[in-house]
Amino acid sequence: MLIDEVIVPSTLSETLTALKRNPEAVLCAGGTELFSEESAGRSGPARSLISLHSVPELRHVSRTDHYVEVGSATTLSELLALKEGFLPDPLRDVVRGIGTFAVRNLATLGGNLSCPGRFRDCFPILACMDALAEYRQGTAARWVNLNRLIGTGGTPDIPRGELLTRIRIPLGEWSLGIAHKIGFPRINSRSSSLFVFLARTEKRVLSSIRLIFSGDQAVRSREIEASLVGKKIPLSARETETALGAFAAHCAQAGVPDSSATRFLGLVRRAIGQLNEGAPS
């Protein structure tokens, strides 16, 4: 990327003013995506760049009884340095699997959720948790459920010209949390994907289930999830096959390539197996 001007605001309001004046400017948080070799070619028109690394409001982390709120420019290392139990465990596990410690020292949560082109690893876990993202532009602010970033065809629909300021992550225990990465670990790969499965059971009844398979596109069906809620654990063989059939049909409808769909269904089957195994007999 050719840069003709760099703006380094030191407050949130300066950042929003800079963005308002330069709506086409590139926002740079950790820069690990923007400056990695593949994306950093020196071609194309020179762009203005707004760096977020000196804005303390964007690094603020707080917690209530119900949710954790994380400033978008908080680095992944800063998230891992929070004391045990501060963040939901499945999210911690996903963050720990991203890049190397040195990359995580630069990379931010907001950057991870804003990479265009493909969903990065924090997206599926946070979408499953129904996390909210606050976007700001000028004086306007709006909260968006992360699932709304899944555009037509399941590809990312990242808001443009808006600043992602905070991510609100609901708290709550999950009886089972699985995050399975497909592809080489730690690599900034264009072909890796992540499968996330979260389930909550109460008195051997499934009270909540969320699952996403994401990479180039995200696959999630709230209808199928809803159809499983209220079922007794362990799920019967018939219930499992019905759910898998419904997921297969959903993948076909969403245009998921056969190889990915087969993988996804295999992972769903395995996750249901784990859920059943964990059920007290």
Place this chain on the structure above:
Amino acid sequence: MKLDFILNGEDVSCQAEAGDRLSEILRDRFSLLGVKSDCRSGHCGLCLVSLNGRTVPACLVPAFRVRGSEVITIEGFEQTDEYSDLREGFRKSGAEPCEFCRGALLLAAASLLEERPRPEAQEILERLSTVFCRCHDPAALVRGVQTAAELRARRMYFRAHR
């Protein structure tokens, strides 16, 4: 743009394009060749430096982020007691990294000891795997860092009781 920053303890200044990488600046303008520049994409870990106390791949740090910051390369780290502990630990364990990986491995190990004075083997392997070296016996690296941890703890003890 003009960059003023602290490099290995000294105030320095240079001209750079906003998008120049810190790894290039250190090698080309300051001849700090201990900072290797290989993949330029954050993968190989050979360009590690400390930026404001955090170990980062210098190839992913654009020039504009260097302004007003403090950078330590392997050349600066070599002047510290922590370096002596690690060099001695590696020597005793028979883990002698090649010239290409040495700086990055030592900086990665040092960052771990800073966070975890008595690291477990798994933590050491995880941390050192940041550097793309495929030649070493992992057990020797673990022994090297653990020996350095003991040397460091002893040194701290004597310093506190002097």
